Amino acid sequence: MxxxxxxxxxxxxxxxxxxxxxxxxxxxxxxxxxxxxxxxxxxxxxxxxxxxxxxxxxxxxxxxxxxxxxxxxxxxxxxxxxxxxxxxxxxxxxxxxxxxxxxxxxVELRHPAGSTxxxxxxxxxxxxxxxxxxxxxxxxxxxxxxxxxxxxxxxxxxxxxxDMGPLPYGHKNTLWKKGMRVVNDVAGTPIKPSDLQVGQLVNAEPAIMYEKDKDGHPVIEGTELLQEKSKAAVIVVRMRPEDITPDKGRENWGVDGILCYSKICTHVGCPISLWEQQTHHLLCPCHQSTFDLADNGKVVFGPAHRPLPQLPLAVDADGYLIAVSDFTEVVGPSYPELARDQKRLDDKS
Known part of the structure; x- marks a missing residue:
């Protein structure tokens, strides 16, 4: 052997x-x-x-x-x-x-590293x-x-x-309603026209974000609060009235040169607040879409295809800025579903 x-x-x-x-x-x-x-x-x-x-x-x-x-x-x-x-x-x-x-x-034999x-x-x-x-x-x-x-x-x-978030469709409705006050989104304080200087921009939201029920609990809280806040967020700017060229039917949408627009870019929905007070342009930091707020929020540069939705404003009996109605245009980025939603909104109005 x-x-x-x-x-x-x-x-x-x-x-x-x-x-x-x-x-x-x-x-x-x-x-x-x-x-x-x-x-x-x-x-x-x-x-x-x-x-x-x-x-x-x-x-x-x-x-x-x-x-x-x-x-x-x-x-x-x-x-x-x-x-x-x-x-x-x-x-x-x-x-x-x-x-x-x-x-x-x-049984496997050892072999060189390079295979034949x-x-x-x-x-x-x-x-x-x-x-x-x-x-x-x-x-x-x-x-x-x-x-x-x-x-x-x-x-x-x-x-x-x-479940990570709502589908990327335009939002037909937000929390804004007739008579709802415009409040600062940091302190929640209502805004008077006298609080704003020419050239100033303020980030704002509807007053309901800070309202409480009879038991002292927030009317909206948690995830719902964050979702509704993202849809209803706005910016309030003040310009000289003579610099504004409103479209037909929007002559009374401002108060002494104060205008309010959605904070959501109509390209892909980024929040925008980069304000050029000399040119009245609002710049989106994501893809540089630029909107002329003195000309009804129209797009002057970048990939966005729609103007920023404008919120009509008025003043209540106490002198605070309020919304006249909800947005008359769909708030959100320009997804294909937008045309369908906008048509339904136009039909209602």
Whole structure:
């Protein structure tokens, strides 16, 4: 025996390294167990797909304030369904590898770092052999349920991404209503015409942002407050009345040279307040769209296609600036849906 081993080239492995005899798995010798394992793995993938659908249903249907055993019902449901789905998919893949894929000992020789053409060909052959041994092509039940669970895994992503914010459509309505005061968006104090100097710009919003109910709680708060504030944000500027050239029907939209415009750029919705008081131009910092506020907010430069929506102003009995109505134009960036929404707004007016 030693003489025979002495004649083995140095590049060959030891012919008998002392490994025990190969033990076949039950699924290798018993067709019934093979089928049972296949059904079990497919069942795991199918249940994972159902759990992912349950994740989406729970996210949509369960109220965020609802509790379960003292915990947040939504968090519990989302964690249980998504975690269970990922667990079942992982266990299913592991069981597939352990019970159904090819099971035999392999010996791999060390070789130079640079692969030869023969090695590359062998690699492709091994890859194809692995695919064949996995039974991926021969086991349609596993293949289909795996694809089903992987496809369902995209559903939570779509749901979560959709909830990151409102769809990018123009906003047909904001919180502005007839008689609502214009207030400073830092202090929440109402604004009088005498508070503004010629050339001054003030960031403002509707007074309802700071109103409270009879119990002292804010009328709007939390996420709703942030969303409505982003839609209703405005800028108030004061110019010399003789510098303003209002369009027909807008002659009374200002108060002693004070005009109010939406703060949302009509290009992609960036907040704008870069004010050039000498030229009466408002510049968007994102893509340099420029609007002439002395000429009805019309675009004079940049990629924006629509003028800034203007809010008509008046003065109440106490001398504070108020809105005459909501915006008569759709507030927001110029998405394709804008034309449809603007038409509906025009039809109402």
């Amino acid at each position: 030693s003489d025979e081993l002495d004649r083995v080239p140095d590049t060959e492995p030891v012919r008998d390294p002392g490994l025990p005899e190969h033990q076949y798995r039950p699924t290798d010798v018993d067709a019934a167990q093979d089928k049972r394992a296949e059904r079990q793995i497919s069942g795991m993938f199918a249940v994972a797909a159902l759990l992912l659908v349950g994740f989406c249903v729970g996210y949509i249907m369960i109220d965020k304030d609802q509790t379960f055993l003292g915990w947040s019902a939504m968090n519990f449901t989302l964690g249980a369904t998504l975690g269970g789905a990922l667990l079942l998919m992982g266990v299913g893949i592991i069981q597939w590898a352990k019970k159904l894929m090819g099971d035999h000992e392999m 053409a023969e090695d590359r060909a062998d690699t492709l052959k091994d890859l194809n052999d692995g695919i064949n041994e996995s039974g991926f092509g021969r086991r349609p039940m596993i293949r289909r349920t795996l694809f089903l669970s992987m496809g369902a895994l995209a559903l939570p992503s779509v749901i979560l991404l959709r």
